[in-house]
Amino acid sequence: MKRMLSGVKPSGRLTLGNYIGAIRHFVSYQEDYELFIFIANMHAITVQNDPQELKKNTRDLIALYMACGLDPEKTTLFLQSDLPQHTELGWILTCHSYMGELQRMTQYKDKCAKQETGITAGLFTYPALMAADILMYDADYVPVGVDQKQHVELARNLAERFNHRYGDTFIVPEPVVAEVGAKIMSLQNPTKKMSKSENNPKGTIDLLDEPSVARKKIMSAITDSLGIIQYDPENQPGLANLLTILSSLTNESIDSIVKRYQGKGYGDLKKEVGQAVYDFLSELQVKYQAIIASGKIDEIIQNGNEKAGKIAYKKVAKVKRKLGLSIQKR
Numbered sequence: 001m002k003r004m005l006s007g008v009k010p011s012g013r014l015t016l017g018n019y020i021g022a023i024r025h026f027v028s029y030q031e032d033y034e035l036f037i038f039i040a041n042m043h044a045i046t047v048q049n050d051p052q053e054l055k056k057n058t059r060d061l062i063a064l065y066m067a068c069g070l071d072p073e074k075t076t077l078f079l080q081s082d083l084p085q086h087t088e089l090g091w092i093l094t095c096h097s098y099m100g101e102l103q104r105m106t107q108y109k110d111k112c113a114k115q116e117t118g119i120t121a122g123l124f125t126y127p128a129l130m131a132a133d134i135l136m137y138d139a140d141y142v143p144v145g146v147d148q149k150q151h152v153e154l155a156r157n158l159a160e161r162f163n164h165r166y167g168d169t170f171i172v173p174e175p176v177v178a179e180v181g182a183k184i185m186s187l188q189n190p191t192k193k194m195s196k197s198e199n200n201p202k203g204t205i206d207l208l209d210e211p212s213v214a215r216k217k218i219m220s221a222i223t224d225s226l227g228i229i230q231y232d233p234e235n236q237p238g239l240a241n242l243l244t245i246l247s248s249l250t251n252e253s254i255d256s257i258v259k260r261y262q263g264k265g266y267g268d269l270k271k272e273v274g275q276a277v278y279d280f281l282s283e284l285q286v287k288y289q290a291i292i293a294s295g296k297i298d299e300i301i302q303n304g305n306e307k308a309g310k311i312a313y314k315k316v317a318k319v320k321r322k323l324g325l326s327i328q329k330r
């Protein structure tokens with residue numbers, strides 16, 4: 001069975017973008033792959049966090065992973081910060097990354113372009129940590145949203161560089177980007193990605209939003225004045241985003257939705273999208289509440305950590321031998 005690995009960082013409340021672009025795919029992949037899914041909490045601290053909030057977001061993320069359908073019997077769910085090998089290999093790969101490579105990474109580049117202050121060194125080097133997360137487990141595939149493809153490219157380059165210098169050590173992973181929903185946009189600024197850290201709450205649907213509040217957000221989503229329902233992300237990004245959300249939640253193709261809406265207005269479409277989001281969140285939140293109430297989160301993470309930890313321990317030991325960092329004869 002081929003191995004797959006991915007993760008989400010608990011940098012805020014999970015959004016519908018995280019679900020559509022990432023988590024729903026994880027759920028379907030667990031049937032056909034050996035799936036490792038982690039909580040990337042070491043990535044969350046590249047920006048300043050309130051410790052209580054980080055803890056709450058982390059537990060919520062685990063519960064939401066499961067509420068979305070990840071089954072700990074099939075998927076290894078683990079917490080990055082519990083396995084010190086991640087930061088160890090992260091440092092080793094930082095030492096194999098070039099400044100130019102890291103400077104080209106979107107997150108850092110965007111923040112520099114906006115002349116933001118307080119950019120941490122961690123925000124600059126985190127792609128090397130992400131490469132470590134991936135390469136640690138010999139993942140064949142890494143499912144990501146389109147915005148994260150660049151990170152998997154870096155992981156590939158680092159794997160090849162390391163293998164070339166020290167002999168075969170890492171599997172070179174392939175990114176997997178879904179066709180529909182690879183980038184869900186902000187409802188208020190549809191040329192910008194919907195993000196956990198977005199400042200305008202009206203632009204983002206949180207998976208733990210009150211369903212009726214989420215419906216209102218859809219109803220007030222920015223569209224355009226053309227008044228024609230068609231899928232044209234370039235000229236009608238807001239409308240294309242609504243079509244993508246509906247298609248992703250209902251599995252109806254965008255073509256078929258567009259056909260159904262010939263001669264109808266944006267208001268009708270928004271109502272249907274709003275209802276689909278309402279139904280989806282209502283069902284999800286019932287499951288989320290049950291998981292929180294079950295008190296099983298700690299045990300599930302402990303089991304996942306144990307399984308992932310064995311692999312991580314072996315991989316880092318091998319890397320250290322290859323690098324000449326381990327001096328004991330064996």
Ligand code: AQP
Pocket residue numbers: 007008009010011012015017018019020021022023040143144145146147148181182183184185193194195196197198
């Ligand atoms: N809007 C999106 N559309 C499609 N996919 C998305 N992903 C995130 N936002 C969208 C995908 O979710 C996975 C986990 O992402 P992450 O939390 O590790 O990092 P991120 O991409 O930086 O997520 P956010 O929500 O934008 O967080 P902040 O605001 O903290 O930076 C990835 O596979 C990602 O592609």
